Amino acid sequence: MNTLVGKVAFxxxxxxxxGLGIAEALAQAGVKVMMADIDGEALAREVARLSATNADVAGVRADVSLKAELQRAADATMERFGKVHILINNAGVGGGGDYGxxxxxxxxxxxxxxLMSVVWGIEIFGPLMEAGGKAGGEGGHIVSTASMAGLVAAxxxxxxxxxxGVVALSEGLRPKLAAKGIGVSxxxxxxxxxxxxxxxxAVPERLAGKVALPDASALPSEFAAMAAQAIQNGIDPLYVGELVVEGIEGDWPYIFTDNQFESGVDLRFAAIKAGFDKIRGRTPRY
Ligand SMILES: NC(=O)c1ccc[n+]([C@@H]2O[C@H](COP(=O)([O-])OP(=O)(O)OC[C@H]3O[C@@H](n4cnc5c(N)ncnc54)[C@H](O)[C@@H]3O)[C@@H](O)[C@H]2O)c1
Known part of the structure:
Protein backbone atom coordinates (compact mmCIF):
# COMPACT_ATOMS: atom_id res chain seq x y z
CA MET A 1 0.00 0.00 0.00
CA ASN A 2 1.99 2.99 -1.17
CA THR A 3 -0.23 5.94 -0.28
CA LEU A 4 -1.47 6.05 3.28
CA VAL A 5 -2.86 9.60 3.33
CA GLY A 6 -6.65 9.51 3.71
CA LYS A 7 -6.82 5.78 4.46
CA VAL A 8 -8.71 4.40 7.49
CA ALA A 9 -7.15 2.15 10.14
CA PHE A 10 -8.55 0.14 13.06
CA GLY A 19 -0.79 0.19 19.84
CA LEU A 20 -0.74 3.83 20.84
CA GLY A 21 2.60 4.32 19.06
CA ILE A 22 1.15 2.73 15.91
CA ALA A 23 -2.05 4.83 16.10
CA GLU A 24 0.02 7.99 16.54
CA ALA A 25 2.42 7.18 13.69
CA LEU A 26 -0.48 6.30 11.36
CA ALA A 27 -2.24 9.57 12.27
CA GLN A 28 0.99 11.46 11.57
CA ALA A 29 1.06 9.77 8.15
CA GLY A 30 -2.42 11.17 7.40
CA VAL A 31 -4.42 8.03 8.24
CA LYS A 32 -7.81 8.26 10.00
CA VAL A 33 -7.67 5.96 13.00
CA MET A 34 -10.31 4.16 15.06
CA MET A 35 -8.60 3.30 18.33
CA ALA A 36 -10.01 0.34 20.31
CA ASP A 37 -9.14 -0.70 23.85
CA ILE A 38 -10.63 -2.37 26.92
CA ASP A 39 -9.41 0.53 29.10
CA GLY A 40 -12.02 3.21 28.38
CA GLU A 41 -10.40 5.87 30.55
CA ALA A 42 -6.93 5.66 29.01
CA LEU A 43 -8.56 5.45 25.57
CA ALA A 44 -10.54 8.66 26.07
CA ARG A 45 -7.41 10.43 27.30
CA GLU A 46 -5.26 9.34 24.33
CA VAL A 47 -7.97 10.05 21.74
CA ALA A 48 -8.28 13.57 23.18
CA ARG A 49 -4.49 14.03 23.14
CA LEU A 50 -4.16 12.95 19.50
CA SER A 51 -7.26 14.90 18.44
CA ALA A 52 -5.62 18.03 19.85
CA THR A 53 -2.86 17.56 17.24
CA ASN A 54 -5.53 17.67 14.50
CA ALA A 55 -5.32 13.91 13.96
CA ASP A 56 -8.60 12.44 12.66
CA VAL A 57 -9.04 9.77 15.34
CA ALA A 58 -11.91 8.28 17.32
CA GLY A 59 -12.15 5.69 20.08
CA VAL A 60 -14.30 2.65 20.78
CA ARG A 61 -14.16 0.67 24.02
CA ALA A 62 -14.02 -3.05 23.29
CA ASP A 63 -12.80 -6.24 24.92
CA VAL A 64 -11.32 -7.87 21.84
CA SER A 65 -11.34 -11.30 23.48
CA LEU A 66 -15.11 -11.25 22.86
CA LYS A 67 -16.07 -11.59 19.19
CA ALA A 68 -19.34 -9.65 19.64
CA GLU A 69 -17.45 -6.63 21.03
CA LEU A 70 -14.99 -6.72 18.14
CA GLN A 71 -17.95 -6.83 15.73
CA ARG A 72 -19.52 -3.82 17.47
CA ALA A 73 -16.20 -1.97 17.18
CA ALA A 74 -16.10 -2.78 13.44
CA ASP A 75 -19.65 -1.44 13.07
CA ALA A 76 -18.62 1.75 14.90
CA THR A 77 -15.62 2.12 12.56
CA MET A 78 -17.80 1.80 9.46
CA GLU A 79 -20.33 4.22 10.91
CA ARG A 80 -17.64 6.81 11.71
CA PHE A 81 -15.36 6.50 8.67
CA GLY A 82 -17.41 4.62 6.03
CA LYS A 83 -14.61 2.20 5.09
CA VAL A 84 -11.49 0.56 6.46
CA HIS A 85 -8.16 -0.22 4.79
CA ILE A 86 -5.74 -1.08 7.58
CA LEU A 87 -6.26 -3.54 10.45
CA ILE A 88 -3.77 -3.54 13.32
CA ASN A 89 -4.36 -6.58 15.57
CA ASN A 90 -2.16 -5.41 18.40
CA ALA A 91 -3.91 -5.92 21.77
CA GLY A 92 -2.07 -8.47 23.86
CA VAL A 93 -1.31 -9.41 27.43
CA GLY A 94 1.68 -10.88 29.16
CA GLY A 95 -0.09 -13.94 30.51
CA GLY A 96 -0.16 -17.68 30.07
CA GLY A 97 2.61 -18.37 32.53
CA ASP A 98 4.72 -21.48 32.84
CA TYR A 99 3.96 -25.12 33.69
CA GLY A 100 2.62 -25.15 37.24
CA LEU A 115 -4.75 -15.09 19.40
CA MET A 116 -8.55 -15.28 18.96
CA SER A 117 -8.82 -11.49 18.64
CA VAL A 118 -6.45 -11.76 15.66
CA VAL A 119 -8.49 -14.56 14.09
CA TRP A 120 -11.74 -12.65 14.64
CA GLY A 121 -10.21 -9.34 13.56
CA ILE A 122 -9.26 -10.87 10.22
CA GLU A 123 -12.60 -12.67 9.91
CA ILE A 124 -14.58 -9.47 10.57
CA PHE A 125 -12.42 -6.82 8.88
CA GLY A 126 -11.15 -8.92 5.95
CA PRO A 127 -14.43 -8.76 4.00
CA LEU A 128 -14.79 -5.02 4.78
CA MET A 129 -11.31 -4.40 3.39
CA GLU A 130 -12.03 -6.58 0.36
CA ALA A 131 -15.26 -4.69 -0.36
CA GLY A 132 -13.46 -1.34 -0.13
CA GLY A 133 -10.65 -2.67 -2.29
CA LYS A 134 -12.91 -3.93 -5.03
CA ALA A 135 -15.05 -0.80 -5.11
CA GLY A 136 -12.23 1.68 -5.15
CA GLY A 137 -9.14 -0.40 -5.97
CA GLU A 138 -7.74 0.90 -2.71
CA GLY A 139 -6.36 -2.33 -1.27
CA GLY A 140 -5.74 -3.12 2.35
CA HIS A 141 -3.16 -4.20 4.88
CA ILE A 142 -3.20 -6.28 8.06
CA VAL A 143 -0.49 -6.03 10.71
CA SER A 144 -0.70 -8.38 13.69
CA THR A 145 1.55 -7.91 16.71
CA ALA A 146 3.28 -11.16 17.64
CA SER A 147 6.65 -10.88 19.37
CA MET A 148 10.17 -12.23 19.16
CA ALA A 149 8.50 -14.68 21.59
CA GLY A 150 6.55 -15.83 18.51
CA LEU A 151 9.77 -17.04 16.90
CA VAL A 152 11.82 -18.18 19.89
CA ALA A 153 10.23 -19.90 22.92
CA ALA A 154 11.90 -19.39 26.24
CA GLY A 165 -0.02 -18.75 16.49
CA VAL A 166 -0.04 -15.12 15.36
CA VAL A 167 3.12 -15.71 13.28
CA ALA A 168 1.58 -18.85 11.72
CA LEU A 169 -1.69 -17.09 10.87
CA SER A 170 0.17 -14.19 9.27
CA GLU A 171 2.55 -16.36 7.26
CA GLY A 172 -0.29 -18.63 6.13
CA LEU A 173 -2.66 -15.84 5.11
CA ARG A 174 -0.12 -13.67 3.31
CA PRO A 175 -0.22 -15.43 -0.10
CA LYS A 176 -3.98 -15.98 0.09
CA LEU A 177 -4.80 -12.34 0.84
CA ALA A 178 -2.19 -10.96 -1.59
CA ALA A 179 -4.46 -12.27 -4.33
CA LYS A 180 -7.22 -10.05 -2.92
CA GLY A 181 -5.07 -6.93 -2.73
CA ILE A 182 -4.52 -7.16 1.03
CA GLY A 183 -0.99 -7.21 2.42
CA VAL A 184 -0.17 -9.13 5.60
CA SER A 185 2.68 -8.35 7.98
CA ALA A 202 -6.57 -5.52 31.71
CA VAL A 203 -8.04 -8.79 33.01
CA PRO A 204 -11.68 -8.68 31.83
CA GLU A 205 -14.29 -8.55 34.61
CA ARG A 206 -15.66 -12.00 33.74
CA LEU A 207 -12.26 -13.54 34.54
CA ALA A 208 -11.33 -11.36 37.49
CA GLY A 209 -9.96 -13.37 40.39
CA LYS A 210 -9.80 -16.54 38.27
CA VAL A 211 -6.71 -15.81 36.22
CA ALA A 212 -3.34 -16.90 37.56
CA LEU A 213 -1.73 -13.51 37.41
CA PRO A 214 0.60 -12.78 34.58
CA ASP A 215 2.93 -10.47 36.40
CA ALA A 216 6.63 -10.90 36.93
CA SER A 217 6.02 -13.39 39.78
CA ALA A 218 4.90 -15.96 37.21
CA LEU A 219 8.34 -15.91 35.60
CA PRO A 220 11.63 -17.23 36.93
CA SER A 221 12.90 -14.33 39.03
CA GLU A 222 16.15 -13.79 37.13
CA PHE A 223 14.35 -13.55 33.80
CA ALA A 224 11.57 -11.42 35.33
CA ALA A 225 14.07 -8.90 36.65
CA MET A 226 15.96 -8.81 33.34
CA ALA A 227 12.75 -8.45 31.28
CA ALA A 228 11.32 -5.76 33.57
CA GLN A 229 14.56 -3.78 33.30
CA ALA A 230 14.80 -4.29 29.52
CA ILE A 231 11.19 -3.12 29.04
CA GLN A 232 11.67 -0.12 31.33
CA ASN A 233 14.65 0.92 29.19
CA GLY A 234 13.09 -0.41 26.01
CA ILE A 235 12.60 0.98 22.52
CA ASP A 236 10.24 3.97 22.08
CA PRO A 237 6.76 2.71 21.01
CA LEU A 238 6.38 5.63 18.57
CA TYR A 239 9.55 4.43 16.81
CA VAL A 240 7.85 1.02 16.49
CA GLY A 241 4.80 2.79 15.06
CA GLU A 242 6.97 4.51 12.47
CA LEU A 243 8.47 1.14 11.48
CA VAL A 244 4.96 -0.25 11.09
CA VAL A 245 4.04 2.63 8.74
CA GLU A 246 7.14 1.80 6.68
CA GLY A 247 6.27 -1.90 6.78
CA ILE A 248 2.76 -1.23 5.45
CA GLU A 249 4.06 1.04 2.71
CA GLY A 250 6.69 -1.54 1.70
CA ASP A 251 4.51 -4.64 2.34
CA TRP A 252 7.13 -6.21 4.62
CA PRO A 253 6.26 -9.79 5.64
CA TYR A 254 8.10 -9.39 8.96
CA ILE A 255 8.49 -6.13 10.87
CA PHE A 256 11.32 -6.38 13.41
CA THR A 257 12.29 -3.61 15.81
CA ASP A 258 15.94 -4.57 16.44
CA ASN A 259 18.43 -7.42 16.10
CA GLN A 260 18.71 -8.46 19.75
CA PHE A 261 17.11 -11.90 19.27
CA GLU A 262 18.33 -12.64 15.72
CA SER A 263 20.93 -15.10 17.04
CA GLY A 264 18.15 -16.86 19.02
CA VAL A 265 16.27 -17.41 15.74
CA ASP A 266 19.48 -18.77 14.16
CA LEU A 267 19.87 -21.21 17.09
CA ARG A 268 16.27 -22.39 16.74
CA PHE A 269 16.65 -22.99 13.01
CA ALA A 270 19.93 -24.84 13.66
CA ALA A 271 18.14 -27.07 16.21
CA ILE A 272 15.39 -27.81 13.67
CA LYS A 273 17.98 -28.58 11.01
CA ALA A 274 19.75 -30.93 13.43
CA GLY A 275 16.42 -32.77 13.81
CA PHE A 276 16.35 -33.39 10.06
CA ASP A 277 19.99 -34.50 10.14
CA LYS A 278 19.01 -37.31 12.56
CA ILE A 279 16.90 -39.01 9.90
CA ARG A 280 18.78 -37.93 6.75
CA GLY A 281 19.33 -40.82 4.34
CA ARG A 282 16.64 -43.05 5.86
CA THR A 283 13.75 -44.30 3.72
CA PRO A 284 10.39 -43.85 5.47
CA ARG A 285 8.11 -46.90 5.69
CA TYR A 286 4.69 -46.33 4.05
N1 LIG B 1 6.42 -4.40 25.27
C1 LIG B 1 7.13 -5.34 24.72
O1 LIG B 1 8.33 -5.43 24.98
C2 LIG B 1 6.50 -6.29 23.73
C3 LIG B 1 7.34 -7.15 23.04
C4 LIG B 1 6.79 -8.03 22.11
C5 LIG B 1 5.44 -8.02 21.85
N2 LIG B 1 4.63 -7.17 22.55
C6 LIG B 1 3.20 -7.19 22.21
O2 LIG B 1 2.79 -5.87 21.91
C7 LIG B 1 1.37 -5.76 22.06
C8 LIG B 1 1.04 -4.50 22.82
O3 LIG B 1 1.51 -4.60 24.16
P1 LIG B 1 2.29 -3.40 24.88
O4 LIG B 1 3.64 -3.89 25.17
O5 LIG B 1 2.08 -2.15 24.15
O6 LIG B 1 1.51 -3.41 26.31
P2 LIG B 1 0.59 -2.32 27.01
O7 LIG B 1 0.10 -3.03 28.24
O8 LIG B 1 1.30 -1.03 27.20
O9 LIG B 1 -0.60 -2.10 25.98
C9 LIG B 1 -1.55 -3.10 25.71
C10 LIG B 1 -2.91 -2.46 25.47
O10 LIG B 1 -3.83 -3.49 25.14
C11 LIG B 1 -5.03 -3.28 25.88
N3 LIG B 1 -5.75 -4.53 26.08
C12 LIG B 1 -5.44 -5.57 26.90
N4 LIG B 1 -6.40 -6.49 26.87
C13 LIG B 1 -7.36 -6.05 26.01
C14 LIG B 1 -8.61 -6.58 25.57
N5 LIG B 1 -9.09 -7.74 26.04
N6 LIG B 1 -9.31 -5.86 24.67
C15 LIG B 1 -8.85 -4.67 24.21
N7 LIG B 1 -7.69 -4.12 24.61
C16 LIG B 1 -6.94 -4.81 25.49
C17 LIG B 1 -4.56 -2.68 27.21
O11 LIG B 1 -5.61 -2.01 27.88
C18 LIG B 1 -3.46 -1.75 26.73
O12 LIG B 1 -3.95 -0.47 26.41
C19 LIG B 1 0.93 -7.06 22.74
O13 LIG B 1 0.38 -7.92 21.77
C20 LIG B 1 2.23 -7.61 23.29
O14 LIG B 1 2.16 -9.02 23.44
C21 LIG B 1 5.13 -6.31 23.47
Missing amino acids: VTGAASGI DWNDAGWEWVIGVN VAPGYNATKY VLCPGFIRTRIMESAR
Missing part, protein backbone atom coordinates in the same frame (compact mmCIF):
# COMPACT_ATOMS: atom_id res chain seq x y z
CA VAL A 11 -6.04 -0.43 15.88
CA THR A 12 -6.60 -2.68 18.93
CA GLY A 13 -4.86 -2.10 22.25
CA ALA A 14 -4.50 1.51 21.10
CA ALA A 15 -4.66 3.21 24.51
CA SER A 16 -1.13 2.30 25.56
CA GLY A 17 2.31 1.22 24.43
CA ILE A 18 2.85 -0.21 20.96
CA ASP A 101 0.80 -21.80 36.91
CA TRP A 102 -1.73 -22.89 34.33
CA ASN A 103 -5.48 -22.81 34.80
CA ASP A 104 -8.35 -22.72 32.32
CA ALA A 105 -9.27 -19.08 33.00
CA GLY A 106 -5.67 -18.04 32.34
CA TRP A 107 -5.66 -19.88 29.01
CA GLU A 108 -9.06 -18.39 28.08
CA TRP A 109 -7.66 -14.92 28.77
CA VAL A 110 -4.32 -15.13 27.01
CA ILE A 111 -5.58 -17.13 24.01
CA GLY A 112 -8.64 -14.87 23.75
CA VAL A 113 -6.72 -11.59 23.74
CA ASN A 114 -3.50 -12.63 22.01
CA VAL A 155 10.41 -19.03 29.70
CA ALA A 156 6.72 -18.25 29.08
CA PRO A 157 5.35 -21.14 26.97
CA GLY A 158 1.72 -20.03 27.37
CA TYR A 159 2.50 -16.61 25.90
CA ASN A 160 4.81 -18.22 23.31
CA ALA A 161 2.00 -20.52 22.13
CA THR A 162 -0.26 -17.55 21.35
CA LYS A 163 2.50 -15.56 19.63
CA TYR A 164 3.64 -18.54 17.50
CA VAL A 186 3.61 -9.75 11.36
CA LEU A 187 5.21 -7.38 13.85
CA CYS A 188 7.77 -9.08 16.10
CA PRO A 189 8.96 -6.53 18.64
CA GLY A 190 11.88 -7.01 20.99
CA PHE A 191 11.79 -5.16 24.31
CA ILE A 192 9.61 -2.04 23.98
CA ARG A 193 8.98 0.57 26.69
CA THR A 194 5.31 -0.14 27.51
CA ARG A 195 3.06 -1.24 30.40
CA ILE A 196 3.04 -4.92 29.37
CA MET A 197 4.38 -6.00 32.77
CA GLU A 198 1.18 -4.49 34.24
CA SER A 199 -1.11 -6.59 32.03
CA ALA A 200 -3.07 -7.66 35.13
CA ARG A 201 -4.86 -4.28 34.89
